[in-house]
Amino acid sequence: MTKPKVLISDKMDPNAARIFEERGCDVDVITGETPEELKARIGEYDGLAIRSSTTVTQEILDAATNLKVIGRAGIGVDNVDIPYASGKGVVVMNTPFGNSITTAEHAIAMMMALARQIPQADARTQKGEWPKKDFMGIEVTGKTLGLIGAGNIGSIVASRALGLKMKVIAFDPFLTEERAVEIGVEKVDLDTLLARADFITLHTPLTDETRNILSAENLAKTKQGVRIVNCARGGLIDEAALAEKLESGHVAGAALDVFQTEPAKESPLFGLPNFICTPHLGASTTEAQVNVALQVAEQMADYLVNGGVTNALNMPSLSAEEAPKLRPYMGLAENLGSLVGQLAHGNLTRISIEREGAAAGLSGKPIEGAVLAGLMRQYSDTVNMVNAPYLAKERGLDIRSIRHEKEGVYNTLLRVTVGTEDGDRSVAGTLFGAEAPRLVEIFGVRIEAELEGHMLYIVNEDAPGFIGRIGSLLGDNGINIGTFHLGRRTSGGEAVLLLSVDQAIPADVVKKACALQGVKVVKPLSF
Numbered sequence: 073m074t075k076p077k078v079l080i081s082d083k084m085d086p087n088a089a090r091i092f093e094e095r096g097c098d099v100d101v102i103t104g105e106t107p108e109e110l111k112a113r114i115g116e117y118d119g120l121a122i123r124s125s126t127t128v129t130q131e132i133l134d135a136a137t138n139l140k141v142i143g144r145a146g147i148g149v150d151n152v153d154i155p156y157a158s159g160k161g162v163v164v165m166n167t168p169f170g171n172s173i174t175t176a177e178h179a180i181a182m183m184m185a186l187a188r189q190i191p192q193a194d195a196r197t198q199k200g201e202w203p204k205k206d207f208m209g210i211e212v213t214g215k216t217l218g219l220i221g222a223g224n225i226g227s228i229v230a231s232r233a234l235g236l237k238m239k240v241i242a243f244d245p246f247l248t249e250e251r252a253v254e255i256g257v258e259k260v261d262l263d264t265l266l267a268r269a270d271f272i273t274l275h276t277p278l279t280d281e282t283r284n285i286l287s288a289e290n291l292a293k294t295k296q297g298v299r300i301v302n303c304a305r306g307g308l309i310d311e312a313a314l315a316e317k318l319e320s321g322h323v324a325g326a327a328l329d330v331f332q333t334e335p336a337k338e339s340p341l342f343g344l345p346n347f348i349c350t351p352h353l354g355a356s357t358t359e360a361q362v363n364v365a366l367q368v369a370e371q372m373a374d375y376l377v378n379g380g381v382t383n384a385l386n387m388p389s390l391s392a393e394e395a396p397k398l399r400p401y402m403g404l405a406e407n408l409g410s411l412v413g414q415l416a417h418g419n420l421t422r423i424s425i426e427r428e429g430a431a432a433g434l435s436g437k438p439i440e441g442a443v444l445a446g447l448m449r450q451y452s453d454t455v456n457m458v459n460a461p462y463l464a465k466e467r468g469l470d471i472r473s474i475r476h477e478k479e480g481v482y483n484t485l486l487r488v489t490v491g492t493e494d495g496d497r498s499v500a501g502t503l504f505g506a507e508a509p510r511l512v513e514i515f516g517v518r519i520e521a522e523l524e525g526h527m528l529y530i531v532n533e534d535a536p537g538f539i540g541r542i543g544s545l546l547g548d549n550g551i552n553i554g555t556f557h558l559g560r561r562t563s564g565g566e567a568v569l570l571l572s573v574d575q576a577i578p579a580d581v582v583k584k585a586c587a588l589q590g591v592k593v594v595k596p597l598s599f
Contacts, residue, residue: 076140076376078119081110081126084145085365088121095373111135119372121145128152133160141165141375143368146355149385158386165371165383169224170364171355176228178354179273179303180236182327186271186299187212189325191348213237218269219257220285221276221304222247223452223466227255229273241265244276244467245419245451251468266293271301278305280598281450288313296322303329303354306336315340318347329354398434401486402442404501404509407523407599408488409446411511412499414597415529422470422491423447430484432475437461440473443488482512517568519559527572527597533590534560534567541588542569549581566592 078092080101092099097119105113107127114120114136121143122128128142133156142152144166154164185191188209196203217233219226222244230240240257243265252259262285265272272294276282286300286309294300300323302309311332317323318341325346331339334352341347355361374380381387405425425443427436444460455463464471470491482502489498500513501523511521532538539556546553554572561567577596585594 076118077116077138078121078372078376079114079117080121081105082121082123082145083125084121084123084368085362087362088145088365088369091366091369092121092373095370096377097373107132114139119143119376121368121372122151124148124151126151128157130156133157133162136160136162141372143372145361145364145368146171154386163375163381163387164385165368165375166385167364167367167371168383170367171357171360172224172228174357174360175303175354176225176232177357178329178350179225179229179275179301180232182301182303182329182348182350183212183217183271183273183299185348186301186325186327192345212271215239215270216241216268218260218265218272219243220262220265220272220274220308222252222255222257223275223463225304226273226275227466229275230255230257238271241268246448246464246467246469247419248421248468248470251466254468262290263293266290267295269295269298271299273301274304274308276304276308277452278307279450279452283307284310286310286314288316291317291323294323297324299323299325299327301327306330306332306334312340315344315347318344398438400503400507400509401431401434401439404486404503405439405442405488406446407509408486408499408501408511409443410449410599411446411514411523411597412488412490412497413447413450415499415515415595416490416492416497419493420447420469420490421493422472423464424472424474424487424489424491426474426476426485426487426489428476428485428487429479429482431486432477436473436475439486440471443486444471447488447490485512487513511570514559514568514570517559517561517566519557519568519570521555521557521570522572523597523599525554525572525599526574526576527570527599528577528585529593529595529597530569530571530585530591531593532567532569532588533592534562534564535590538567538588538590539569542585545581545584545588546573546577549578549584551575551577551581 075096075098078097078099080089081103083103089099089101111132114132118138119141120139123145130153139162141163147166147168149166152164157164189207193207216239219230219242222242233240234256241260242257243260243262247259249259288310291313314326318326327348329350330352371382425440441460444464445455448455448460448463452463485500485502487498487500489496497515501509501511504510511523552574554574557570559568582594582596
């Protein structure tokens with residue numbers, strides 16, 4: 073049997089190549105190639121192991137006629153066109169936990185550097201000055217650290233901060249009271265965190281929910297003299313607004329390892345005396361780079377040789393026998409999880425996944441993983457159908473899987489219900505023709521729709537003229553409607569509109585839709 077062939081196109085620990093060879097793969101290490109050179113070469117390989125230097129575009133994937141798996145040694149996969157890879161049947165893997173400790177330690181180091189103004193003092197001392205009176209630092213002992221995001225990295229930061237005798241509070245939609253007690257933090261809402269924290273560190277991915285989470289408005293809510301650290305993702309902070317707050321003294325100091333645009337050649341923050349930065353060094357330790365290199369080699373070799381799937385971003389853990397029957401259910405399950413995740417408000421405390429009729433006879437774990445992956449993708453850019461249950465458990469989310477073998481209205485049905493502070497929220501879907509996923513119920517309202525692409529969810533008063541008003545608004549703003557789905561509880565009561573559009577709906581159009589007569593809720597959706 074021909075051995076699978078793997079290309080390592082970025083510099084990584086040499087032991088990765090050894091692991092590939094020991095597990096039955098042929099491997100070439102060729103780094104530093106141009107996109108054109110990689111495009112010309114990639115067709116002969118079954119696997120591609122990368123870090124951040126190689127960008128896997130549509131052109132590369134079109135040329136990769138034998139490629140079966142891409143492995144990213146690290147967390148971020150912004151340099152891989154995952155949707156296009158999925159369409160090509162290429163599995164994309166990452167190593168989401170290999171550099172957690174390293175990133176957490178960097179955040180703590182940045183916090184200490186802010187507290188004692190170490191970079192600024194170092195620079196002046198090395199110039200031959202002795203500016204002892206110019207640098208009056210603060211102790212971190214007894215101060216309040218606010219974590220925005222309390223997942224894997226955030227919880228490690230919390231443990232280190234508690235060791236420094238800090239008080240730790242955390243905002244995370246998936247953090248339960250039980251998990252908060254377990255990791256020793258106080259769970260709070262975002263406004264409370266902003267008002268109380270002496271230091272704020274961010275540990276969340278960049279999603280539509282978290283983009284500019286420290287906006288000008290939210291920065292204004294922070295405590296006078298707060299210090300801010302971001303070693304997570306650029307784009308979580310409005311950098312111009314942060315510069316203004318640093319100049320005014322409202323924010324005493326800020327330390328960034330990541331920027332909205334990287335490499336960061338210019339920024340309104342550069343040159344400010346109370347600002348320090350590093351060039352995306354969060355994962356840059358010898359130990360972390362060895363860990364992620366070895367992990368990606370093990371995962372890719374296992375897939376290429378044995379068919380095992382670990383930390384795949386676009387494929388569930390399925391056996392060859394289960395895959396054909398489960399695949400349409402996986403798509404339905406992920407979309408239902410994504411829908412309820414985008415629409416449910418308040419902190420999620422529990423989730424119930426019900427399989428009814430024909431679905432009751434299927435393996436529950438892959439369906440559960442798909443639902444959780446869809447649900448949690450709003451808050452984590454490393455979640456997949458394999459690690460979603462782990463991430464949910466880590467946050468203390470109560471997960472229940474229920475089977476109803478008796479058929480109801482539909483031959484087969486999946487129902488996803490989440491418990492929030494505002495009560496339960498439930499959505500349900502079925503398969504038409506055993507393979508076409510359809511939404512059939514949303515928050516108690518019967519409505520049939522395909523969940524795909526860009527969509528708009530609206531709750532409004534059931535009254536004449538509304539459809540014309542929303543249609544005119546979208547048309548006037550150059551937004552084409554693909555499909556239109558309506559449902560209502562009672563005549564003249566509350567109605568639900570779910571429509572698909574050809575492009576993402578701008579924020580100003582959403583705001584105009586909210587202002588239409590009779591509108592109660594407007595929410596853009598993406599699948």
